[in-house]
Amino acid sequence: MRFHHNLVQATVDALHNIFNDGKYADQAIQKILKRDTRWGFS
Known part of the structure; x- marks a missing residue:
């Protein structure tokens, strides 16, 4: 499984x-x- 750096950093x-x-x-x-905003919150 691959984790994207920006999502890991946000976590x-x-x-x-x-x-x-x-x-x-x-x-x-x-x-x-x-x-x-691409993560679903506007």
């Missing part, structure tokens, strides 16, 4: 925001999805 960023910065998961994921 790492989201997990870092959730566990290290104390952000709520829904807010962290929403922010990550807003970075690139």
